[in-house]
Amino acid sequence: MQTLEAGAPGDLRLFYDETGRLRLTVGEERSYLTVKVYQAWPLSLPGRCISLQDGQGEEIVLVDRLDHFSTVSRPVIEEELRRRYLTSRVLRIVGIRTEFGVTYWDVVTDRGERDFVIQSLTESCVWLGEHHLLLVDPEGNRFEITDRRELDPESRELLEMVL
Numbered sequence: 001m002q003t004l005e006a007g008a009p010g011d012l013r014l015f016y017d018e019t020g021r022l023r024l025t026v027g028e029e030r031s032y033l034t035v036k037v038y039q040a041w042p043l044s045l046p047g048r049c050i051s052l053q054d055g056q057g058e059e060i061v062l063v064d065r066l067d068h069f070s071t072v073s074r075p076v077i078e079e080e081l082r083r084r085y086l087t088s089r090v091l092r093i094v095g096i097r098t099e100f101g102v103t104y105w106d107v108v109t110d111r112g113e114r115d116f117v118i119q120s121l122t123e124s125c126v127w128l129g130e131h132h133l134l135l136v137d138p139e140g141n142r143f144e145i146t147d148r149r150e151l152d153p154e155s156r157e158l159l160e161m162v163l
Contacts, residue, residue, distance in 0.1 A: 012052070012061065014073040014080075022080060024052060024060065032060060037080035050077060087134070087142040088114060093155035096162050103162055105135070109143065116141060121162065 011027040014035065024032040034055030040062060041049050047066035053059050063069065069077050088109035095106040103118040116137040118124045126134040133145040145151065148159055 012063075012069065012073055014052075014069075014076040016076070022076070026061075035060070037077055037084060039081060039085065046081075050081075085142060087144045090135075090143050090145045090151075092152060093158045096158045098162060105143070107143065114143070116143065125163075 022035045024035040038051040040051040050063045092108040135143040
């Protein structure tokens, strides 16, 4: 794994092959047939610490800032991050119940009604700010409460019972 300094990510060329698979070439020296894009951390600072990994999950490179990518590769990176971190915004909580440490959620999101499970609130509940909450279910689906103070009173009460 290598960490590239500002400017060096210009040697990275990300593109989709004819099958739609994300590929990467590093200058003239190396090519990767399968690439996955992750925001390594922190989720509260989008566009920072972008990790490119090969098909086996080994990190190829860590790029400090999204704006360090070339104008050709940046839209590809942005699309991959959008796809990976597609998030439904919770508008209302219809019901929450907990059994043996597993929390069952029934919510209304900006994408419609959803039921999901959170196996461990301590591991799958990420505070992105004082009132900003991200929930990730076992399949990697992401549900965001952008400001818990903006939820209706019933939703806030249900949320407070499990937090």
